[in-house]
Structure formats: structure tokens, C-alpha cells
Amino acid sequence: MKPVAFHPLARVLHWLMALLILAMLFVGVSMVSDLSPRHTWLISLHKAIGLALLLLVIVRIGVRLSLPHPPLPDDLPPLQRWAAKASHLLLYGLMLAMPLLGWGMQSAGGYPLPLQLPALVPHDLQLYALLRQAHGWLAYVLFASVLVHLGAALVHGLVRRDAVLRSMWPGPLPKD
């Protein structure tokens, strides 16, 4: 029997990470174009949230794989069904890749790592260039995916008015 909504733990993880990811994207994109003392503070914040998000996404992948989750609505056209699956895979991939790329690029750039974490890859300038650019470009892809995800969720909730948005509701589930 499939549940009608996501497990409360999955919903807590979703909304906590949603806020943190959105904050990360804004912090990241503004700190690289900023040279005020705020830059210094934003970078520390970016590293701290990034590390938290890495731990959270690992827990979240475990939750996703181990707990049952609600099915997509039966009347969803095949193309949208495919788009929903593909965009979620992309989001999970990016949520895992972004903090690892951040950690990896700091390693490849020869920078000291927070909490004296070990280097993920060797100090290598060309590898740094690759990872640093991937981190930047994939951030834009992640932001675009978040916009599409948010748009789709709102269409489900406000236009199609099916059970999709409600299945990830941040509070106690609303009654019908």
C-alpha cells in the first residue's frame, strides 16, 4: 500500500534543505562578485552550509531509498511523468555533486579545508580549474532546476489541484 504523503522525516529534510539550498545559491552567487568584508563572512557561511548540506543529502538519499513514497497521480501524461522522474534524479545528483565539487575544488586549489577535513583530490591547478568551473556552472543548473521544480509544484497545487503538493506539505497534512 503506497502512502498518500511523504514520511514526516522526508518532509522535514525536504524543506530544511530547500531553504538551505536557496540560501546557498544566493550566498554563492553574490560572494563571488563581492569584495567587501561581507565577502569573507559569506565564504565561511557558504562552507559551513555546504558541509551541512552534504550530510543532509546523504541522510536524505537513505530515506528516499528506504521509506515508501507516494506515487505520481494516475492521470499524469507520460511526458510529464518522465519529466518528474528525470528532474528529481537531476536534483538529487546536483545536491550530492555540489558540496563534493566544493570540497574537491578547495582540495585541488591547495586551500586549507575547514575542520581539517582531508583533501578529496590532490593539489592540481588544472584540476582546480575544472572543478571550480563545474561548481559555478552546475550552480546555475541547480538554480534553474529549483525554479522548474517550484513551478511544477505550484502548478500541481494551484492549477491541477491534485495530491502532489500536499504530499510534501511542510506542516501537518491538511484534511480534504
Next chain:
Amino acid sequence: MSTPLHGRPRALRLAAIGFGLTALAAGFAYAAGWIGAERLTPKRIIDTFEAQAGHYPGYRKNHAKGLCVSGYFQSSGAAAKLSTARVFSQARVPVIGRFAIGGANPHSPDASVPTRSLALQLRSDDGQQWRTGMNTPPVLAVGTPEAFYQQVLAMTPDPASGKPDPARLQAFFAAHPESAAFRQWAKDYKASDSFASSSYNSINAFALIDAAGKARYVRWSLLPQTPFAALPAQVDDNDYLQHDLRQRLNQGPLRWTLQLTLAAAGDAVDDPSQPWPAQRPTVNAGTLVIDQVDAAEQGACRDLNFDPLILPSGIQPSADPILAARSAAYSESFNRRSREAAQLGARR
């Protein structure tokens, strides 16, 4: 369960969703600086360096001409009561360094540039790092990134003479009276004949944090133990300082004293254009010993960003806006030259 919307209500809600998403995207574009008032960004500063000096792929975008050295720092222990940083108590800390001359042109003659620099990375046995970039001037001409950018613009070389327009420079200094200490330094400055006999200054102030958590602001200097000799009036060797350094290191290690100058209440700790009175107390934190030099454009320093905000616990940045701007601009320079290195590497 409600039924799907159709017609006008559906169109209205879709429009509202579209509007919301557009607003979020616009906020993102604003945060990125893609829309809104033009700001001074690290990118703009580095672009200007490249516009003035030329584009030299793979090189640092300022202090482009230099060479890697290594050695160690022998702590005297005298600064350990001021800061918990391990470098001040560890007997011998390995050091990677880089001597350079100012400017973004990696082919400038060594004797043509008054500013010299020494950048260091000290790695203590607790795994922490301290990176510092020090210059021969003890102060900067200005105290904000915006004024620094104006100074860079005022120093734009005249296409005819290849030198800055004196009238434009004069107008800049007249508009920036805070540059008085720097101008006095430039007037009195006698270039030495060697990297070995030059002094290097942190320029920005930092806070040392002691075991009780008390913060004291300091600036630091490396004072040469090699006696001063003036740079000859006529120097024909483009790489005079590099050849000199190699020659000296063939004969033995070179030494500098790391001197910490303690600020008193009221001293400018967040303005690198303002000198502190000469009678401020100093602490000799130890001796820097440089005993190895690498081939040009080779060595451990090459792929390091000497970001002055890479500090061990026990040393903290001041609120100096130039310090933050240096960190941001160094990062932009490092990113840019890493991309260039990757492109050059791929072409090989």
C-alpha cells in the same frame, strides 16, 4: 479532492506562478550583480590590471613576475603570549614563499619596479596554515577598494610614453590627502640591490588572539638581516633580482626577523593608508630562513593563492576593507590563471 482549473482562473494562476518564479530569478540576478547598479567587483579590478599591463595567460594578475623559494620559520617564542597560533611557539615551521616585483607584466625589468613583495605560507604541525602577502611599502596610498581602483585608473599608462600621466596622478593624490604617508615613503624610498636586503610589510592590520581570548591588533614586517646596499643606477640585467637571489642562496641561507608592531588605542587598524606612530612597541616573533630557490615559474609556490585571509586560529582579520578586497581579488586572479593553465596544458 478538488478538480483541475480551466479557463480564466487557470490562466490567472499560471500567470501568478510565472510572476513569482520571474521575481525569484530576478532576485538571483540581482544578487549575482547581473542587474542593478554597477559595482566594483573582483572581476573588474583584475580586468583593469589586464587591460593596462596586457594579457599574460597563466600568470598571476598582479605581482606577475616572481620566483618560488622555501625555508623555515624559527619562532622565538616571544609572540606566543600574544597569540595561540602554533607558528609562534613551534621551533621550526616549514615555509613556502614567493619573491616578486609589483605589476601585472611578467616581463618587466626587475629594477624598473619600486614595489617588491614576499608571500609566505607557513604550515605548522597542528595542520594549520598561515598565508601572508607582504610588500615593500609599509602603507598603501588609500584605504578603500574604491579609492584603490581610482588609483589604478589614474596610473593607466599613456600609450605614447608607456608611463602614467603625471598630471592625472597628481590630481588623484590631490583628491586623496590620505595618501600623504605613502607619498612620503615613495619620496624617501631607496631601492636596495636585492630581495635579500628588502623589508616586507603586512600593510593591513590583524588581530592576535591570546590564550585568554584577548585580541591585540598588530601589523607585521620582515626586516632583513642582510645589510642594505643601494640598487646600482644602471642595471642592464632584466632579471637582476632573480639572479642576485640565486647567487646569494648558493652561498648560504638568507634571514629576516619577523617583527610584530602592536597598535595602541586609537591607531587606525582598519585603514592601511594610515601609519602608526614610530614609538609603538614591537615584538620579535622569530626568524625567517630562506635556503632554497626554484627555477623560474616552477616550484611549490606557483599553484598557491597567497590569500592574506588564510589564517591559523590565533590570528584574525581586521575590519580593513582593503584586506577583504585583496582576498577577493587574489581569488579571482587564481581562478583566472588556473583556467588559463588548463587551456595552455590542453594545447601542449
